[in-house]
Amino acid sequence: MAEPVLKIDNLRKNFGGLVVTDGVSLDIHAGELHAVIGPNGAGKTTLINQISGTLAPSDGRIYLNGADITTLPPDRRAHLGLARSFQITSVLPRFSALENVALAVQARSGSSYQFIGRADRESALNDAAMAALTEVSLDARADVLAAHLSHGEKRALELAIALAMQPKLLLLDEPMAGTGPEESERLIVVLQRLKGRFAMMLVEHDMNAVFALADRISVLTYGRILASGKPAEVRADPAVMTAYLGEELE
Amino acid sequence: MSLNRRTEALPIAIFLVLALAPVAASFGAETYLLGLFTRVMIYGIAALALDFLCGYGGLVSFGHAAFVGIGAYTAAIFGAHGVSEIAITLPVALIVSALFAYLTGTVCLRTKSVYFIMITLAFGQMIYFVAGSLSPYGGDDGLTLPLRSTLFGFPILENDRALYYAVLAFLLGSYLLLRAIVASRFGRVFRGSKENPTRMATIGFDVFRYQRVAYVIAGCIGGLAGFLLANATEFVSPSYMSWQRSGELIIMVLFGGIGTLHGAIVGAAAFLLLEDMLGGVTENWKLIFGPMLVLIVLFARGGLLGLASSIKERLSRG
Amino acid sequence: MSFTLLIVQTLNGLQFGVLLFLIAAGLTLVFGVMDFINLAHGVQYMLGAYLAVMFYALTGNFLIALVAALGAALLFGLLLEFTVFRHLYDRDHLEQVIATFGIILFLNQGVKVVWGAAPLSLPIPEILSGTVVLSPGILYPVWRLMIIGSGLAVALILYLLVSRTRVGMLVRAGATHAPIVSALGVDIRRLFMIVFGFGTMLAAFAGVMIAPILSVEPGMGDSVLILAFVVIVIGGIGSMRGAFIAALLIGLVDTLGRSFAIDILRLVMPPSPARTVGPAIASMLIYVLMALVLYFRPAGLFPAKGR
Numbered sequence: 001m002a003e004p005v006l007k008i009d010n011l012r013k014n015f016g017g018l019v020v021t022d023g024v025s026l027d028i029h030a031g032e033l034h035a036v037i038g039p040n041g042a043g044k045t046t047l048i049n050q051i052s053g054t055l056a057p058s059d060g061r062i063y064l065n066g067a068d069i070t071t072l073p074p075d076r077r078a079h080l081g082l083a084r085s086f087q088i089t090s091v092l093p094r095f096s097a098l099e100n101v102a103l104a105v106q107a108r109s110g111s112s113y114q115f116i117g118r119a120d121r122e123s124a125l126n127d128a129a130m131a132a133l134t135e136v137s138l139d140a141r142a143d144v145l146a147a148h149l150s151h152g153e154k155r156a157l158e159l160a161i162a163l164a165m166q167p168k169l170l171l172l173d174e175p176m177a178g179t180g181p182e183e184s185e186r187l188i189v190v191l192q193r194l195k196g197r198f199a200m201m202l203v204e205h206d207m208n209a210v211f212a213l214a215d216r217i218s219v220l221t222y223g224r225i226l227a228s229g230k231p232a233e234v235r236a237d238p239a240v241m242t243a244y245l246g247e248e249l250e
Numbered sequence: 251m252s253l254n255r256r257t258e259a260l261p262i263a264i265f266l267v268l269a270l271a272p273v274a275a276s277f278g279a280e281t282y283l284l285g286l287f288t289r290v291m292i293y294g295i296a297a298l299a300l301d302f303l304c305g306y307g308g309l310v311s312f313g314h315a316a317f318v319g320i321g322a323y324t325a326a327i328f329g330a331h332g333v334s335e336i337a338i339t340l341p342v343a344l345i346v347s348a349l350f351a352y353l354t355g356t357v358c359l360r361t362k363s364v365y366f367i368m369i370t371l372a373f374g375q376m377i378y379f380v381a382g383s384l385s386p387y388g389g390d391d392g393l394t395l396p397l398r399s400t401l402f403g404f405p406i407l408e409n410d411r412a413l414y415y416a417v418l419a420f421l422l423g424s425y426l427l428l429r430a431i432v433a434s435r436f437g438r439v440f441r442g443s444k445e446n447p448t449r450m451a452t453i454g455f456d457v458f459r460y461q462r463v464a465y466v467i468a469g470c471i472g473g474l475a476g477f478l479l480a481n482a483t484e485f486v487s488p489s490y491m492s493w494q495r496s497g498e499l500i501i502m503v504l505f506g507g508i509g510t511l512h513g514a515i516v517g518a519a520a521f522l523l524l525e526d527m528l529g530g531v532t533e534n535w536k537l538i539f540g541p542m543l544v545l546i547v548l549f550a551r552g553g554l555l556g557l558a559s560s561i562k563e564r565l566s567r568g
Numbered sequence: 569m570s571f572t573l574l575i576v577q578t579l580n581g582l583q584f585g586v587l588l589f590l591i592a593a594g595l596t597l598v599f600g601v602m603d604f605i606n607l608a609h610g611v612q613y614m615l616g617a618y619l620a621v622m623f624y625a626l627t628g629n630f631l632i633a634l635v636a637a638l639g640a641a642l643l644f645g646l647l648l649e650f651t652v653f654r655h656l657y658d659r660d661h662l663e664q665v666i667a668t669f670g671i672i673l674f675l676n677q678g679v680k681v682v683w684g685a686a687p688l689s690l691p692i693p694e695i696l697s698g699t700v701v702l703s704p705g706i707l708y709p710v711w712r713l714m715i716i717g718s719g720l721a722v723a724l725i726l727y728l729l730v731s732r733t734r735v736g737m738l739v740r741a742g743a744t745h746a747p748i749v750s751a752l753g754v755d756i757r758r759l760f761m762i763v764f765g766f767g768t769m770l771a772a773f774a775g776v777m778i779a780p781i782l783s784v785e786p787g788m789g790d791s792v793l794i795l796a797f798v799v800i801v802i803g804g805i806g807s808m809r810g811a812f813i814a815a816l817l818i819g820l821v822d823t824l825g826r827s828f829a830i831d832i833l834r835l836v837m838p839p840s841p842a843r844t845v846g847p848a849i850a851s852m853l854i855y856v857l858m859a860l861v862l863y864f865r866p867a868g869l870f871p872a873k874g875r
Contacts, residue, residue: 543670
């Protein structure tokens with residue numbers, strides 16, 4: 001089998017005496033969408049933060065395409081092909097949607113130590129940004145300030161920013177959180193379209209989305225992986241049923 | 251950054267007024283007015299640089315006068331050793347300012363918000379005390395420049411009007427340069443780092459490095475202002491870099507409306523003219539000026555230009 | 569001679585450090601609990617000194633002057649809090665800086681108008697005006713020992729207040745998790761007023777205690793304020809323990825640096841350049857110290873958690 005895009009090896013994180021990530025290991029392969037589910041406080045966001053580099057793990061290693069990235073800062077990880085969305089929407093509020101995405105394009109094309117020449121007139125940046133916005137159906141709102149977008153649109157914008165980075169691995173931290181049923185449906189369609197282009201790790205509470213999208217699912221409780229496998233296997237796992245899914249699956 | 255004709259009108263008007271001011275001054279107390287407006291423009295240059303940091307990068311530096319002092323002292327110390335050649339002294343002034351910005355920036359920019367304010371303040375104070383302890387160069391009393399800077403041996407700044415237009419040229423140059431930078435690729439990253447540094451890092455920018463470059467740019471322009479100030483007053487003293495001067499620079503930026511660049515020039519003019527006016531009324535002008543600052547903060551957000559535009563809005567609506 | 573000087577200067581450094589602590593304590597409390605950067609804290613120190621001079625002139629009794637000055641400074645501080653500061657708590661730091669800067673301008677000029685620009689002085693109380701023999705040949709002024717002693721006592725009281733009382737608990741919680749404290753239904757406004765009043769009194773107390781050995785003049789609070797900033801930045805904003813340790817550190821480094829820089833430099837260079845360079849290096853020492861601390865620990869020595 002080919003080398004996994006993401007390989008996490010025995011990752012641990014504790015805040016003082018509190019163990020939040022307790023020996024997590026998992027692999028995500030090229031083109032695969034791997035969902036991580038689990039109750040609140042299971043350590044899902046902490047896991048994503050460690051992978052993206054905003055939080056340093058206490059122990060264990062993280063590999064991206066075989067390269068050890070455990071101690072790299074977030075910006076270096078981004079250049080190696082790691083993109084993420086945030087649970088609490090994180091965009092540049094006073095930049096237009098287009099400029100938000102254009103910045104991500106700019107980050108991977110040429111030097112940003114250019115002090116003259118208007119960045120907003122670089123058609124290469126704008127075209128690529130527009131293409132990413134189109135993919136998430138946000139092209140009509142390109143000139144709107146991010147602060148003025150609806151919540152669902154901001155989620156889509158985050159996705160467009162990630163796309164513009166042409167990632168090898170995309171970490172999605174609860175992209176459906178706070179969106180209405182209609183917007184969730186739209187996001188699911190978008191994600192379905194993107195599936196296979198790059199590996200994705202999806203942390204999500206919306207089980208419709210998870211079972212509609214995931215190739216594999218890992219269940220995280222108390223910082224450990226309780227079960228991992230194909231959606232059908234996880235759905236059938238009695239331990240998972242009692243520990244977490246329970247009534248949510250009727 | 252949408253730049254339409256209306257937003258261009260104000261900067262153009264500002265520079266037109268500054269270009270024509272000497273003509274008007276020749277009908278009045280010429281030396282005095284020329285001197286006053288030269289100072290306005292010099293502080294305008296320093297305030298521009300600070301507005302670049304605060305308004306576009308969210309970096310509130312409370313030690314910006316340090317750079318003014320460094321520029322001024324470079325000119326004066328060279329002068330004391332008989333060197334007044336601009337081709338030598340100005341580059342050195344800029345290099346020293348850049349070095350100081352690079353070194354202190356490396357420490358300051360690792361910290362955030364209020365730490366940044368306090369640390370830049372502390373470094374500013376450090377330079378102030380160092381200048382005061384330079385006994386060969388006048389210590390606390392400062393020192394006088396033997397003559398204004400020369401270019402390739404020619405005393406091109408000797409005439410007050412020539413100095414005025416030289417300063418105006420530097421002001422225009424600084425303004426255009428900073429405006430270009432703000433709109434450039436670099437400026438976009440710098441502006442983004444103000445809005446959301448975490449996001450900027452996760453899309454691949456090492457925010458710290460960009461901020462440090464911006465800090466060095468602002469430091470150089472501050473140093474340029476100091477260099478010109480030494481030439482205008484033909485005298486330097488540690489008071490140029492006291493923390494009150496740094497505070498005044500922040501006030502100028504706030505007066506003009508933060509994050510507009512040309513507002514910094516308006517702010518510098520408003521501050522210095524107000525100081526001049528109030529100072530003419532009473533020697534205790536700070537008794538009036540202090541509470542004014544409090545009131546402006548409490549009631550006039552967005553500075554004078556913000557105030558003006560909100561009044562205009564109200565008028566056009568009613 | 570050098571050893572004697574070392575002991576005396578160490579004590580001087582300690583005294584300076586204690587003074588800085590009194591000022592920094594209020595500053596770090598106010599900042600830690602209210603997220604409010606108060607540049608006017610230094611003029612409250614100045615005001616304490618001036619009020620003591622005034623009340624001493626009226627009563628001729630140091631103790632009465634001390635108490636009256638503290639009371640008056642507290643009233644004035646609360647008046648400022650009520651009229652200006654409380655409208656600034658939810659503003660950004662830049663606006664807080666400008667408004668409190670305006671208050672500094674006003675008060676520095678104000679004391680000039682009221683008491684004149686010439687330096688004033690406050691006599692040391694008769695019974696405390698002598699010197700003690702620390703060991704044969706080493707004399708030290710009693711008043712400076714008083715400052716050290718009272719500063720340490722205040723530090724102890726603060727420690728007990730913060731660690732043992734309900735207000736202290738709220739202060740600790742506020743320094744780390746301000747939104748939670750207000751969500752718990754604590755009257756945050758009252759808490760702020762108590763903390764603010766307390767900080768003001770500490771600064772004024774420092775002003776009164778130092779008045780007999782420094783000249784009382786307009787602007788005397790400004791440089792001390794910036795040193796207090798250095799102290800709380802090194803100590804970690806919001807941390808009382810950090811402020812205490814950093815204050816003593818700064819006091820000692822600054823005082824010893826100034827008295828021995830030239831001597832130390834003379835070991836490695838001729839006397840004449842040493843005399844020129846020495847004072848410049850001495851005046852930079854504490855800032856270099858600050859830079860070093862922050863380079864390795866950007867949030868100070870004892871960072872308050874969650875900030």
